[in-house]
Amino acid sequence: MTQVDSLEKSAKYKIAVVLREDLQGWQKLNVTAFLVSGVTAGAMVQGLTYYDRSGYKYLPMFQEPVMTYSAPLEGLRSIADRARVRDIPFAIFTDELFLTYDDEANRQAVSAFYSEDLNLAGLAFRCPKNAADKLLKGFELMS
Structure with missing residues (x-):
């Protein structure tokens, strides 16, 4: 896939x-x-590499919109359930990860809980816009 195909x-x-x-x-x-x-x-x-007028190169950034929402714990669990049912992969961050300092400890902290009992501090996903809108129905953008 070319960079142009990826952007489209x-x-x-x-x-x-x-x-x-x-x-x-x-x-x-x-x-x-x-x-x-x-x-x-x-x-x-990722989009394309950035260059300033001096020719200095900067790392590319997301080429897609990033929307940030806020929800209570039960709302996060609801979104997670919707994503699981639709087989949409997502990242999670639980309260326990605030107390860990490496990736192995993070994974151990998450594995100590069943899905429905995770103390979700947040989650994130990337999917087609129409699927994202269904997952987020009823939730508002963070202000």
Whole structure:
């Protein structure tokens, strides 16, 4: 797939981040950073490299819109259930991950809970816009 094909395909997709509404400011930033790293894994979501007038090169960024929503814990669980039923992959961040310091400990913390019992601080996914809209129905953009 060429870069142009990738750009055209991405116009039909959306990246969504949903954060639990009671998180502190630093937690929202931390959770968002980790979640979007999961969304980009293996996906063709980057645009083209940036150059300034001096010719200095900068890393590419997402070529798709990133929409950030807020929801209570039960809302996050509802969105997660909808995604599972539709077989849409998503990244999660749980409260327990605020207390861990490496990837192995993170995975162990998540594996200690059943899906329905996860203490979700946030989740993120990338999928076609119409599917994303169905997952997010009833939830508002973060203000």
